[in-house]
Amino acid sequence: MTSRQLDRSVRAQLRTLSKENAEGVGAHLVMVAQLLDTNIQAAEAHAETAVRRAGRVPAAREALGLVAYRKGDWARALNEFRTARRLSGSSHLLPLMVDCERGLGRPDKALDLAASPEARTLDQAERIELAIVVSGIRRDAGQFEAAIAGLEGPALSSDARRPWTARLRYAYAEAKLALGDRDSARTWFARAADADDELMTDAAERLDELDGISFTDLLGDDEDDDPSDVAERVDPE
Helix, strand or coil, X not given: CCHHHCCHHHHHHHXXXXXXXXXXXXXXXXXXXXXXXXXXXXXXXXXXXXXXXCCCCHHHHHHHHHHHHHHCCHHHHHHHHHHHHHHHCCCCCHXXXXXXXXXXXXXXXXXXXXXXXXXXXCCHHHHHHHHHHHHHHHHHCCCHHHHHHCCCCHHHHCCCCCCCHXXXXXXXXXXXXXXXXXXXXXXXXXXXXXXXXXXXXXXXXXXXXXXXXEEEECCCCCCCCCCCEXXXXXXXX
């Protein structure tokens, strides 16, 4: 693993280090990215090593923050994201910071941060992520109409596929379902599943739930036989 596998902007940050240290830190950051979804403990070890060797490199602090975020360690994640923002001057981590405040049980603080001037500097993808987080906060508070309204717009109605399309549609379906509009929720879970080529959501499973489909292992715990799942239709709630 080498730093050449990193994004150009991250490699630029590493130029503040000696050549040997830059290569080593870069390799650790590559490993964090590769292990984040499969071995969170190993990813954490690489991220902590990167921070020990390059504590003033924004990408290193961001990597450790992402590991903490995946673990649900909201306080640590928020601290690392704040440090990364201070070092880089970029607000691209704002949606994750807002979600950390939500995870810490501080919805008012989360909404204040989401409405800060820095939010206006985000690019489209980051604005979508922020809208999804804010919608979740509104939904938590029982503000279902606001949760829906915050997601509506050209990005939602567009048929174009973007990296965030499935997640946006999924969040909209969730908001509709929270309001009690099962038919609309079903439509949007279906649209989310259709756009979710990377399986980032469980939209297909949620769609099955709404359709009253459950999966039963007819072979039980018999390890001598090959397991198979059979779909059976039950009456929806």
